[in-house]
Amino acid sequence: MLPFSKGSLLLAPMVGITNRAFRTLLGELGGPDYAFTEMASAEAYVSRAPFESVYTDSKPRPERTSVQFYARSAGSLADACARLRNNPPEELPAGVDINFGCSAPHIRGKGGGSAWSSDPAPAAELVAAARAAWPGILSAKVRMGPDDDYHRLRGFCEGIAGEGLDFLCIHPRRDDQKFRGKARHEISLRLAQDISIPLVANGDIVSPGQLSMLMGTRTGPGGSKSVYAAMIGREAVRRPWIFALLRASASALTPASSTDRSIDRLEVGLRFLALAKLYLPEAWRLESARRFFSYYCEQFSFAHHIKYKTMNSPSLDIMAENFRSYFEQVPQDRYLLFSH
Ligand SMILES: Cc1cc2nc3c(=O)[nH]c(=O)nc-3n(C[C@H](O)[C@H](O)[C@H](O)COP(=O)(O)O)c2cc1C
Structure with a gap:
């Protein structure tokens, strides 16, 4: 049985971001139903390279987290x-996720990520090997692959699903697209009907309307089709309270029962910095905070200004100071109100 139900909201794996500090922050704001660590190299993890145990740290909720690996063999x-x-039981993640989607040259060039996506037979062997070695939840994350051929994509997904995956996530863009164009969720909806395991849709999901279209509660390009769950990446960094916000919209509270919730956007940013100090190795903190603020700052009135200030801060303390002083200059950006 999956550790999340139909209609759940999942946090996407994002390297440099979805570490323990960030996942803890999300949990405090009404986080996802299930989460993924950032990707870790299977080879480096096995050879006990420095920091690999940090990449695979599944706390604070190992029972609701999958560790994502990319592998060469x-x-x-x-x-x-x-x-x-x-791992000791309190550090044992619920799942392992296999990365078939990353097309970054340093991953693909070494035979990991999307390098597997053009040949279904070795990809199926990779899943079979993981299935034999891992008794927990096993999933994979794919893109559309090298071209727009739906039948090739479907064959690939059926092939890996048949080797014992419990669920599959798709970010429906081609391998070469990076983030160009729009995620093609008509493909997610079609694939969800065609494969035998639950399908999780990912890519550009930011609003209740998109969510209800994917979950089949509102008719969209796929008619009344639906996916099993939705996975959110960048929007969870821009608005770490997005899961609570979407859940509140989906539960369609009556005006009488809803309450307004105020988000202090200064405190959320400072809390991330505090959690980074608590949970990340010193060598990672500044880079992870820069990645966080590069997305988080996009929501503010003077986004370029505050992004530049935080990204160029030489330490976490100066970053915190620069972030704080922004709200002295632009106090109207500090609080956000939404119905809960
Ligand atoms: C900074 C960053 C790092 C990412 N790292 C990973 C990763 O480690 N593994 C992975 O499968 N996908 C990774 N992705 C892709 C995301 O998981 C997701 O598929 C993509 O961002 C689309 O979803 P979104 O539109 O909700 O952001 C990354 C994306 C970003 C922006």
């Missing part, structure tokens, strides 16, 4: 799963 993925299995 079936053997190294199986070894990584076997090592992960030996």
